[in-house]
Amino acid sequence: MIRAGSIALVLAGAALLGAMMQTAPDYNSVVQPFPNAVAAGATGEARSFRARFTGLRLADRIAFRRYGRDLVRASDGVFLIAEIEAEAIGISQRLDAVWQGASGRRYALSRRAEDIPRGLESRWFQPGLGNHAVAVFELPEDEVAGGALVLTGSFTAVFDSALHLAPPALPERQPIIRFEP
Amino acid sequence: MRHLLWILLAAVLLLANVVVGGWTEITDLRRAREWRVVQAGEAGAELRGVHVRVDQVWAGSAPNLSERALVLVRLALRGPEAARQGWAGCDIRLRDAADRVWLPLISADSEGAVRVLSPDGESKGRCNPIPYDAPPDGQEFLSDQLFLVPSELLKGARLRVSAWGTRPEALEFAVKPVLRDLQ
Numbered sequence: 001m002i003r004a005g006s007i008a009l010v011l012a013g014a015a016l017l018g019a020m021m022q023t024a025p026d027y028n029s030v031v032q033p034f035p036n037a038v039a040a041g042a043t044g045e046a047r048s049f050r051a052r053f054t055g056l057r058l059a060d061r062i063a064f065r066r067y068g069r070d071l072v073r074a075s076d077g078v079f080l081i082a083e084i085e086a087e088a089i090g091i092s093q094r095l096d097a098v099w100q101g102a103s104g105r106r107y108a109l110s111r112r113a114e115d116i117p118r119g120l121e122s123r124w125f126q127p128g129l130g131n132h133a134v135a136v137f138e139l140p141e142d143e144v145a146g147g148a149l150v151l152t153g154s155f156t157a158v159f160d161s162a163l164h165l166a167p168p169a170l171p172e173r174q175p176i177i178r179f180e181p
Numbered sequence: 182m183r184h185l186l187w188i189l190l191a192a193v194l195l196l197a198n199v200v201v202g203g204w205t206e207i208t209d210l211r212r213a214r215e216w217r218v219v220q221a222g223e224a225g226a227e228l229r230g231v232h233v234r235v236d237q238v239w240a241g242s243a244p245n246l247s248e249r250a251l252v253l254v255r256l257a258l259r260g261p262e263a264a265r266q267g268w269a270g271c272d273i274r275l276r277d278a279a280d281r282v283w284l285p286l287i288s289a290d291s292e293g294a295v296r297v298l299s300p301d302g303e304s305k306g307r308c309n310p311i312p313y314d315a316p317p318d319g320q321e322f323l324s325d326q327l328f329l330v331p332s333e334l335l336k337g338a339r340l341r342v343s344a345w346g347t348r349p350e351a352l353e354f355a356v357k358p359v360l361r362d363l364q
Binding site: 089090091092122124126127128129 | 283334
């Protein structure tokens with residue numbers, strides 16, 4: 001009787017440990033910032049920055065000048081140009097952006113649009129000063145409607161919020177958008 | 182008695198684990214935080230064998246963007262090379278009374294902005310306490326840091342300077358910029 005009880009205790013312990021192992025969040029999800037949904041046109045506030053989605057444009061091609069050369073990039077999908085206004089709260093910082101499409105897939109900033117004027121990847125945001133920036137993504141057209149712009153702090157997003165900014169009304173797709181310095 | 186020994190051994194090992202892990206964490210935290218901040222005057226102050234002085238501070242605003250200002254801080258360091266090694270990765274930040282922090286600008290344009298703001302049209306480069314062309318020990322050498330701040334900060338900013346080898350100690354200076362017309 002005592003032996004059966006001991007075996008039951010060990011089995012219960014093993015089952016409990018197994019359940020804990022199965023449900024324990026992995027390291028990657030533990031250090032993710034907290035998602036914070038922000039309505040279109042509203043200003044979202046994270047612990048270290050606040051930001052607003054000010055404009056959205058769609059284009060077949062983008063044109064800009066880099067290192068003294070005029071560049072034109074074309075896409076089989078669409079270029080999504082997100083315009084934001086942001087401000088750091090406690091300390092100067094940079095922001096990272098991804099576009100979360102309607103399917104849930106996440107699109108990083110397009111490296112084909114690196115060094116565009118006012119590009120987000122080169123922008124610093126300062127406490128007390130609003131600053132405008134542009135984030136360019138290249139993605140399938142059906143990922144635009146129902147998607148959101150996700151902004152996080154570049155350095156320490158842990159224990160901070162990821163702002164999921166709903167886009168303003170979808171615009172008409174333009175043949176080409178030119179970025180002026 | 183045998184069980185008690187095992188329990189004691191487990192307790193000792195647990196304690197040792199906490200001490201070793203905690204010591205590492207505390208050491209890392211001390212290297213990252215500025216807990217002992219010494220207020221320095223215009224003559225500067227010495228920290229870990231290196232004398233630090235704010236040589237000049239200039240500030241300017243564009244007429245159409247008067248709510249924001251560029252601040253250029255020219256810092257002078259002096260000390261023997263062995264002491265300057267501890268100042269590697271020197272960290273220079275502007276602060277306000279509410280403890281908001283502005284970091285130096287690092288961009289392709291900041292070098293040009295430094296040359297515009299400094300009356301001599303020169304840029305001394307970012308703070309590097311062990312440059313390849315360091316002057317002989319006992320002579321000061323200069324560095325330039327550029328900040329973009331709200332104009333209201335010009336009334337009462339403070340400059341805090343520390344480095345990997347000085348923290349948790351840091352020096353703090355009152356900043357009194359000379360205003361320059363950027364038209």
